[in-house]
Amino acid sequence: MKVAIIGGTGKMGRWFTKFFLDEGMQVIVSGRSKEKLLKIKGELGVEIADNVNAVKSADRVLISVSIENFENVVREIHSHIRPDQVVMDICSVKEFPVKVMHEYIKTGTTLGTHPMFGPRTENIQNQNFILTPTNNKERRFAKDFKGWLEEKQVNVSIMSPRKHDELMSAVLGLPHFIGTVVCDTLINCVDLAETKRVAGTSYKLLLKLAETVASQDPEFCASLQMNLPKVENVEGFFCEKSIEWLNTIKQKDKTAFADKMRVVKAKLGKIGASRSA
Numbered sequence: 001m002k003v004a005i006i007g008g009t010g011k012m013g014r015w016f017t018k019f020f021l022d023e024g025m026q027v028i029v030s031g032r033s034k035e036k037l038l039k040i041k042g043e044l045g046v047e048i049a050d051n052v053n054a055v056k057s058a059d060r061v062l063i064s065v066s067i068e069n070f071e072n073v074v075r076e077i078h079s080h081i082r083p084d085q086v087v088m089d090i091c092s093v094k095e096f097p098v099k100v101m102h103e104y105i106k107t108g109t110t111l112g113t114h115p116m117f118g119p120r121t122e123n124i125q126n127q128n129f130i131l132t133p134t135n136n137k138e139r140r141f142a143k144d145f146k147g148w149l150e151e152k153q154v155n156v157s158i159m160s161p162r163k164h165d166e167l168m169s170a171v172l173g174l175p176h177f178i179g180t181v182v183c184d185t186l187i188n189c190v191d192l193a194e195t196k197r198v199a200g201t202s203y204k205l206l207l208k209l210a211e212t213v214a215s216q217d218p219e220f221c222a223s224l225q226m227n228l229p230k231v232e233n234v235e236g237f238f239c240e241k242s243i244e245w246l247n248t249i250k251q252k253d254k255t256a257f258a259d260k261m262r263v264v265k266a267k268l269g270k271i272g273a274s275r276s277a
């Protein structure tokens with residue numbers, strides 16, 4: 001089995017290159033920068049090529065470029081895809097890339113996927129992986145791919161691209177948004193080093209979120225916020241809720257605050273209970 005990784009010189013592309021090599025597969029990497037291609041060839045001993053030649057020589061194709069570059073790549077390679085080939089993408093949004101693949105790739109099988117982990121992940125075991133097949137051919141391949149991942153103890157979910165993007169507004173967009181705003185708040189209103197020395201459990205959790213988000217690639221974070229279709233609704237609602245809670249505090253209405261908190265706790269408890277039932 002030979003896999004072509006388009007954008008294999010990037011963070012996730014490099015991760016998947018190592019992963020497939022460890023699985024005993026052949027990997028051919030393409031990317032924009034000759035320098036980065038030569039570097040990965042030197043480090044991992046993989047074949048390198050331009051996008052079209054990588055596609056031509058592979059059984060499977062994994063597109064690992066940013067959403068902004070995705071359509072250009074598909075436009076470049078689509079006429080070289082053979083009927084026996086599978087083309088997968090790993091974009092963090094799914095409706096747009098799946099639509100683009102369907103629009104251009106008329107031969108072969110396509111599949112939208114989203115690994116729910118980043119390039120620093122050391123072990124795929126217990127990681128979440130989402131597959132978004134939309135027709136019978138894709139569903140058949142997704143079933144096989146799911147089985148292969150599950151043999152490696154990966155948690156695989158199958159859903160529509162739309163459902164994926166709705167969920168990601170909360171699962172990725174909101175924590176990134178909160179983490180970024182928390183960073184911006186803390187660096188502007190407290191002495192971070194001083195607060196760290198006296199941190200309790202909840203502050204340590206908050207800092208962990210802020211630092212995790214701050215360690216991400218700003219281009220990737222910006223791309224997520226600009227491309228998740230429902231993210232503004234979720235984040236807008238969060239801002240409205242923040243104002244609502246802040247107003248209760250400004251009014252010094254202790255009873256209202258505690259009552260609101262009891263309602264939230266009870267609802268959260270019910271959700272937790274129904275999940276564990």
Ligand SMILES: NC(=O)c1ccc[n+]([C@@H]2O[C@H](COP(=O)([O-])OP(=O)(O)OC[C@H]3O[C@@H](n4cnc5c(N)ncnc54)[C@H](OP(=O)(O)O)[C@@H]3O)[C@@H](O)[C@H]2O)c1
Nearest residue numbers: 007009010011012031032033064065066067069091092118
């Ligand atoms: N980072 C994460 O935590 C994460 C997690 C899950 C999924 N994803 C998804 O994975 C994808 C890649 O993310 P990443 O973080 O690996 O980004 P990245 O580090 O910027 O890598 C993208 C790679 O694509 C290459 N590229 C861009 N246009 C190209 C073209 N026309 N032909 C060939 N190669 C091209 C880039 O080359 P240059 O270096 O020359 O620009 C770069 O090497 C994104 O769609 C992202 O949403 C990311």
